[in-house]
Amino acid sequence: MTDRRASKPGPVLFDVDDGETATVNPASAPPVPEPDLPQPQRRAMQTVATIAARRPSRLGRLFWGLLLALLGATLSVAAWDFATSLIDRAPVLGYAVTGLFAAFLLVLIAIALRELAAFSRLKRMDRLHHMAETALVNADLKGAREVVARIEALYEGREDTRWGRERLAERKDDQFDAESLLGLAEAELLKPLDAAARAEIEAAARQVATVTAVVPLALADVVVALTANLRMIRRVAEIYGGRSGTLGSWRLTRAVMTHLVATGAVAIGDDLIGSVAGGGMLSKVSRRFGEGVVNGALTARVGVAAMEVCRPIPFNRVARPSVTSLVKRALTGLFGSR
Numbered sequence: 307m308t309d310r311r312a313s314k315p316g317p318v319l320f321d322v323d324d325g326e327t328a329t330v331n332p333a334s335a336p337p338v339p340e341p342d343l344p345q346p347q348r349r350a351m352q353t354v355a356t357i358a359a360r361r362p363s364r365l366g367r368l369f370w371g372l373l374l375a376l377l378g379a380t381l382s383v384a385a386w387d388f389a390t391s392l393i394d395r396a397p398v399l400g401y402a403v404t405g406l407f408a409a410f411l412l413v414l415i416a417i418a419l420r421e422l423a424a425f426s427r428l429k430r431m432d433r434l435h436h437m438a439e440t441a442l443v444n445a446d447l448k449g450a451r452e453v454v455a456r457i458e459a460l461y462e463g464r465e466d467t468r469w470g471r472e473r474l475a476e477r478k479d480d481q482f483d484a485e486s487l488l489g490l491a492e493a494e495l496l497k498p499l500d501a502a503a504r505a506e507i508e509a510a511a512r513q514v515a516t517v518t519a520v521v522p523l524a525l526a527d528v529v530v531a532l533t534a535n536l537r538m539i540r541r542v543a544e545i546y547g548g549r550s551g552t553l554g555s556w557r558l559t560r561a562v563m564t565h566l567v568a569t570g571a572v573a574i575g576d577d578l579i580g581s582v583a584g585g586g587m588l589s590k591v592s593r594r595f596g597e598g599v600v601n602g603a604l605t606a607r608v609g610v611a612a613m614e615v616c617r618p619i620p621f622n623r624v625a626r627p628s629v630t631s632l633v634k635r636a637l638t639g640l641f642g643s644r
Contacts, residue, residue, distance in 0.1 A: 385407055388403070389403055389404045389407060424549060425557070427547070427549055428543070428557065428558060430460075431543075431546065431547065431616060431618060434453060434456055434457065434460075434618040434619075435615075435617065435618055435619070435620065437449060437452070437453050437456075438450075438453045438488055438618065438619045438620060439620055441453055441484045441488065442484060442485060442488060442620070442622060444484075445483065445484050445485070446484055447482070447483060447484045447487065449484065450484035450485075450487045450488050451478075451487065453488065453491075453618075453619070454474070454478060454487060454488070454491045457491060457495060457618050457619070458471060458474070458475075458495075460547050460618070461495060461547065466498050466499070466502075467495055467498065467499070470494040470495040470496075470497065470498065471494075471495065473494045474490060474491055474494045474495055477490060477494075478490060478491070485622065488619055488622060488623075489622055489623030489624075490623075491619060492619045492621075492622060492623050492624050493623055493624055496546075496617065496618075496619060496624065497624070499545050499546055500613070500624065500627070502545045503542045503545050503546070503609070503612075503613050503616075504627055504632060506538055506541045506542055506545070506609070507538060507542070507605075507606055507609030507610070507612075507613075507627075507632055507636075508606070508632055508635050508636035509538075509636070510534045510535065510537065510538035510605050510606075510609060511602040511603070511605045511606045511609070511632065511633055511636040511637070512602065512636040512637065513530065513534050514527075514530060514531050514534050514535075514598075514601050514602050514605045515598040515599060515601060515602030515605075515636070515637055516598065517530040517598075518530070518531070518597050518598040518601045518602075519595045519597070519598030520598075527597070527601065531601060531605065534605065535559070535605060535608050536555060536559055538605070538608070538609055538612065539555065539558055539559050539562055539608070539609075539612045540555045540558070542609065542612040542613060542616050543555075543558055543612070543616045545616075546613075546616040546617055546618065547618070558612075558615070558616075562608060562611050562612050562615055599633075599637065602633055602636060602637060603629060603630075603633045606629045606632040606633050606636065607629050609632070610626065610627055610629060610632070613626075613627065614626070
């Protein structure tokens with residue numbers, strides 16, 4: 307006769323060694339694998355850099371030059387025929403229209419002169435930057451003093467550099483080598499200008515990151531990144547004294563973007579994304595938010611390159627702004643915190 311207690315259902319117990327029991331811990335379990343989501347891309351800033359850095363071919367420049375010349379000649383002849391025929395039919399109205407054409411021509415001449423002045427200012431800033439680099443490389447004290455004198459003349463009428471100019475005037479005679487003299491000018495004169503330029507870069511990075519993250523429209527991030535970077539580069543140039551017109555802004559932007567593309571600075575590493583995102587933030591938000599962070603970081607990198615191009619003195623004693631710190635300040639509170 308079998309024992310009924312042995313056939314009753316019940317829990318089954320297994321003997322587990324102490325070593326195996328210690329290793330069974332939910333906290334040490336591997337994470338659940340997530341689906342393969344596309345990583346945040348930098349298409350907007352890559353497109354902006356490609357568009358701005360692209361230099362037209364000689365055939366293309368010849369085509370646009372001839373087209374503008376033909377359009378200008380055609381419009382001029384048409385305007386002349388229209389004005390003369392109107393004078394024959396209605397002299398008073400014809401002379402009035404002729405006066406309007408003359409006023410329009412004067413405005414065009416004023417715009418052309420402004421653009422020439424903008425190119426002259428940019429050329430002067432380039433010359434100062436080159437002179438400062440040459441003085442630093444050759445340890446030329448005489449050249450450094452000439453650079454400092456020109457920079458003082460450049461910022462003479464600006465109130466935001468008054469305190470720095472006074473400090474520089476007090477201490478520049480005590481400097482007996484080019485590096486220390488240019489370093490003093492850099493620290494005293496360019497400090498408030500560097501702060502203003504950093505503020506412009508942070509604002510542009512914030513705008514690009516926000517629009518990329520929240521606007522799902524196609525090409526909207528490219529348009530916003532292009533306009534924001536153009537405005538940022540122009541404002542950085544104005545801060546350092548190289549105010550540029552429309553054509554000057556495009557020339558400056560192409561120079562900055564060409565430098566970035568040539569040096570590979572448009573690429574961005576995972577270490578920068580990790581430091582900006584705060585340790586895995588990109589895994590907790592959508593792909594658009596990740597692209598916003600990347601595009602904001604690349605905009606800051608373009609801004610730093612614009613500072614290097616527009617500054618009358620290259621970064622020497624003063625450290626070059628960190629892209630990571632700029633993006634952290636720009637995006638603080640925008641995408642949340644850890």
